[in-house]
Amino acid sequence: MTITTIGLDADDTLWHNETIFRLTHARFVDLLAEHGDRDLIEARLAATEQRNLRLYGYGVKGFTLSMIETAMELTGGEAPPAVVREILAAGREMLSHPVETLPGVDEALAALAERHRLVLITKGDLMDQERKLAASGLGDLFAAVEIVSEKHAHTYDRVFNRHGTGPAEAVMVGNSMKSDVLPALAAGAWAVHIPYVVTWAHELADAPENDPRFAALERIDELPDWIGELPVQA
Numbered sequence: 001m002t003i004t005t006i007g008l009d010a011d012d013t014l015w016h017n018e019t020i021f022r023l024t025h026a027r028f029v030d031l032l033a034e035h036g037d038r039d040l041i042e043a044r045l046a047a048t049e050q051r052n053l054r055l056y057g058y059g060v061k062g063f064t065l066s067m068i069e070t071a072m073e074l075t076g077g078e079a080p081p082a083v084v085r086e087i088l089a090a091g092r093e094m095l096s097h098p099v100e101t102l103p104g105v106d107e108a109l110a111a112l113a114e115r116h117r118l119v120l121i122t123k124g125d126l127m128d129q130e131r132k133l134a135a136s137g138l139g140d141l142f143a144a145v146e147i148v149s150e151k152h153a154h155t156y157d158r159v160f161n162r163h164g165t166g167p168a169e170a171v172m173v174g175n176s177m178k179s180d181v182l183p184a185l186a187a188g189a190w191a192v193h194i195p196y197v198v199t200w201a202h203e204l205a206d207a208p209e210n211d212p213r214f215a216a217l218e219r220i221d222e223l224p225d226w227i228g229e230l231p232v233q234a
Contacts, residue, residue, distance in 0.1 A: 005164030
């Protein structure tokens with residue numbers, strides 16, 4: 001066994017993302033405060049987001065539409081124009097928010113790229129993810145970029161066969177057990193979970209038990225050493 005390809009998630013693995021969504025969530029709750037308490041508004045927005053994922057996919061644009069839809073529901077279809085304008089402004093600000101890479105990312109990826117083929121595998125809006133990758137300064141380190149609508153086992157099988165030597169010689173790295181770890185393992189790849197300070201409820205799942213191809217690391221700068229210590233077979 002030898003590792004030829006490393007897949008990396010983007011949001012909350014390479015750069016901050018969920019904290020920006022959380023700030024906008026709080027802004028939305030304050031905006032609709034007279035139409036319900038915090039728990040009610042948060043629950044309604046979460047339900048709307050979940051319902052709309054199959055239509056809008058992941059990312060800021062779908063989230064903005066879900067905020068507008070939730071505002072209309074909470075106001076009985078009579079959301080004031082000022083509220084809608086504020087929601088649209090919040091969405092635009094998210095789409096232009098500066099990209100801040102997480103500690104250790106630049107050094108870890110530079111070290112990994114010397115020996116492995118790096119593939120960015122991320123969900124989200126195409127234009128926004130391309131913008132964030134360009135702004136991150138990491139683009140030249142990746143041999144390929146795959147922006148997908150969802151991450152299933154067949155997604156990783158396809159990507160690692162297209163850009164590498166198959167899942168058995170690939171590692172997937174990310175902050176989501178549900179999207180980055182479990183389906184990658186199901187495809188036959190190795191998987192590394194690196195937690196972010198907060199995780200979207202939709203991405204929560206239990207860690208796999210007793211799977212020798214799974215590892216949980218605290219920081220991404222631990223990744224090069226972990227991969228370097230994997231057993232190599234001729």
